[in-house]
Amino acid sequence: MLIDRDAAVKAIEQYGIVAINDGRKSLDTVDDIVELMRIVRAISAVDAVPVVYGQWISVDGTQECDEWDCSVCARRLTFGEEMNAEDVYDLNPFCSQCGTRMDRGEQDG
Numbered sequence: 147m148l149i150d151r152d153a154a155v156k157a158i159e160q161y162g163i164v165a166i167n168d169g170r171k172s173l174d175t176v177d178d179i180v181e182l183m184r185i186v187r188a189i190s191a192v193d194a195v196p197v198v199y200g201q202w203i204s205v206d207g208t209q210e211c212d213e214w215d216c217s218v219c220a221r222r223l224t225f226g227e228e229m230n231a232e233d234v235y236d237l238n239p240f241c242s243q244c245g246t247r248m249d250r251g252e253q254d255g
């Protein structure tokens with residue numbers, strides 16, 4: 147289950163503020179942890195859809211190719227001339243057929 151990070155941070159900050167305002171003199175770390183975990187668990191879960199990235203796959207397996215396929219739906223880009231991967235991604239940040247966002251990953255160049 148996922149929770150909103152800001153909501154968790156706010157809840158923990160609020161716990162600290164209340165402790166200070168109440169003039170708490172004792173610091174029982176274990177009690178604090180138990181109470182903070184209860185507070186975090188009580189934060190309602192949020193829905194989140196993981197972002198799916200696709201890749202342009204060169205048809206001939208090289209980094210210079212005139213045809214590139216979407217890794218998600220297999221839509222083929224045909225350029226009529228050899229294109230390097232950088233240009234393919236720059237020109238086609240999304241697949242026009244399935245809408246997937248294209249990400250080359252960590253490669254450079």
Ligand SMILES: [Zn+2]
Pocket residue numbers: 200216217218219220221241242243244245246
């Ligand atoms: Zn696609």
